[in-house]
Amino acid sequence: MTEIDTSVPHSARIWNYWLGGKDNYPVDELAGDAYTAVFPGIVTIARSSRAFLGRSIRYLVQEAGVRQFLDVGTGLPTVDNTHEVAQSLAPESKIVYVDNDPLVLAHARALLTSTPEGATAYEDISLFEPEQILRAAAKTLDLTRPTALILSGILGHVADYDGARAIVRRLLEGLPSGSYLCVNDGSRGTDPDYEQAQDAYNETGAVPYFLRPVDRIAAFFDGLDLVDPGVVSVPLWRPDGTAPAPAPIGQHGGLARKP
Ligand SMILES: C[S@@+](CC[C@H](N)C(=O)[O-])C[C@H]1O[C@@H](n2cnc3c(N)ncnc32)[C@H](O)[C@@H]1O
Numbered sequence: 001m002t003e004i005d006t007s008v009p010h011s012a013r014i015w016n017y018w019l020g021g022k023d024n025y026p027v028d029e030l031a032g033d034a035y036t037a038v039f040p041g042i043v044t045i046a047r048s049s050r051a052f053l054g055r056s057i058r059y060l061v062q063e064a065g066v067r068q069f070l071d072v073g074t075g076l077p078t079v080d081n082t083h084e085v086a087q088s089l090a091p092e093s094k095i096v097y098v099d100n101d102p103l104v105l106a107h108a109r110a111l112l113t114s115t116p117e118g119a120t121a122y123e124d125i126s127l128f129e130p131e132q133i134l135r136a137a138a139k140t141l142d143l144t145r146p147t148a149l150i151l152s153g154i155l156g157h158v159a160d161y162d163g164a165r166a167i168v169r170r171l172l173e174g175l176p177s178g179s180y181l182c183v184n185d186g187s188r189g190t191d192p193d194y195e196q197a198q199d200a201y202n203e204t205g206a207v208p209y210f211l212r213p214v215d216r217i218a219a220f221f222d223g224l225d226l227v228d229p230g231v232v233s234v235p236l237w238r239p240d241g242t243a244p245a246p247a248p249i250g251q252h253g254g255l256a257r258k259p
Pocket residue numbers: 011012015049050053072073074075076098099100101104125126127128151152153154157207
């Protein structure tokens with residue numbers, strides 16, 4: 001296992017810091033504060049992204065009847081983790097979490113609190129190993145049945161756009177018709193301060209994260225049937241009235257069904 005490196009900031013830990021969590025180190029706090037000094041809107045982005053994830057899972061369980069979830073790039077446990085949302089609505093739901101950050105692995109126990117009827121598993125695998133992810137997921141999920149692939153805030157970590165698309169394609173190939181893809185990622189072209197803060201973050205020695213133009217995020221869904229309203233700024237995706245009037249931000253996402 002890779003050692004936990006506390007000398008450079010880490011995506012999962014900074015995200016946790018912005019979400020109001022405690023599972024982070026001074027180096028993450030410093031990098032997180034340097035970021036918000038340039039672009040305070042990142043805190044809203046982190047929270048809106050999690051809220052989008054929660055609404056998508058509710059849609060998947062209640063409207064699409066999905067009971068299996070493959071959540072790659074899980075992040076540190078926080079409130080409303082995928083299995084908690086899914087199993088609160090359908091206790092028989094099964095969830096496989098995948099991440100490659102050693103600190104996420106160290107905290108994985110908090111994600112393994114399944115209902116007796118359902119199941120949760122955690123796999124320490126990189127997104128760059130889609131075959132291995134599918135093999136590991138098949139230990140817990142029945143991959144002949146519809147499964148939701150969740151890629152929340154992770155595809156921006158894949159610098160090579162074509163490479164990111166190929167990974168998504170390969171993972172979806174392993175899932176049957178009636179499966180879903182849920183993606184949300186930071187977008188370019190909404191606020192120059194966001195782009196400046198992200199460029200500076202990418203110089204810190206952390207695994208870089210690249211903001212993408214919205215059409216590039218939308219193209220991850222090519223060949224799939226998008227659920228209304230398509231790929232939009234995440235607060236505008238099926239708002240449920242729990243937040244104040246939703247305003248567009250630089251985080252775009254959507255949900256689509258594999259035909
Ligand atoms: C911004 S966080 C998003 C966390 C969570 N999905 C959410 O939406 O709140 C990105 C996550 O992707 C993980 N990650 C980055 N590169 C990865 C890779 N190559 N393989 C697996 N996980 C990766 C990080 O460890 C981190 O937990």
